[in-house]
Amino acid sequence: MSYPSARKLRSIANRAAYASAATPVATRRAAYLAKQAAWRVAHPLLTPDRHGQTREQALQRAEGQGMMCPICGRDFEVTRAQAQQGRPVDRHQDHDRHTGRVRGVACPNCNIMIGHAKDQPEILRRAADYLEGFE
Numbered sequence: 001m002s003y004p005s006a007r008k009l010r011s012i013a014n015r016a017a018y019a020s021a022a023t024p025v026a027t028r029r030a031a032y033l034a035k036q037a038a039w040r041v042a043h044p045l046l047t048p049d050r051h052g053q054t055r056e057q058a059l060q061r062a063e064g065q066g067m068m069c070p071i072c073g074r075d076f077e078v079t080r081a082q083a084q085q086g087r088p089v090d091r092h093q094d095h096d097r098h099t100g101r102v103r104g105v106a107c108p109n110c111n112i113m114i115g116h117a118k119d120q121p122e123i124l125r126r127a128a129d130y131l132e133g134f135e
């Protein structure tokens with residue numbers, strides 16, 4: 001999927017912004033959204049995700065963890081330079097489902113595992129005990 005360039009989106013937004021004050025609300029809203037979209041295209045690392053964290057914050061958090069999943073130790077396999085060029089980091093922001101607070105950056109498998117265990121350590125301990133019962 002290709003997106004219009006930031007310049008093109010700014011052009012659309014500016015044309016709409018300079019229209020008369022009688023511009024319908026829907027048009028002004030569309031211009032506002034186009035301007036926001038242009039900003040996001042121009043600042044990919046500063047665009048907040050659905051947890052309110054920017055990619056830059058997620059990248060810093062991942063770097064603080066040694067660019068690896070804190071649970072399984074899997075390498076995120078991306079450098080800062082690659083991430084800054086737009087390459088996605090194969091990781092999920094692990095967050096507390098009740099408070100929304102971001103706890104860390106985990107690989108997709110581990111983050112899903114935590115979610116399936118309903119964020120309850122006791123379920124994960126019982127799962128470990130269950131597995132060890134077959135060794």
Ligand SMILES: [Zn+2]
Binds near residue numbers: 069071073
């Ligand atoms: Zn993991």
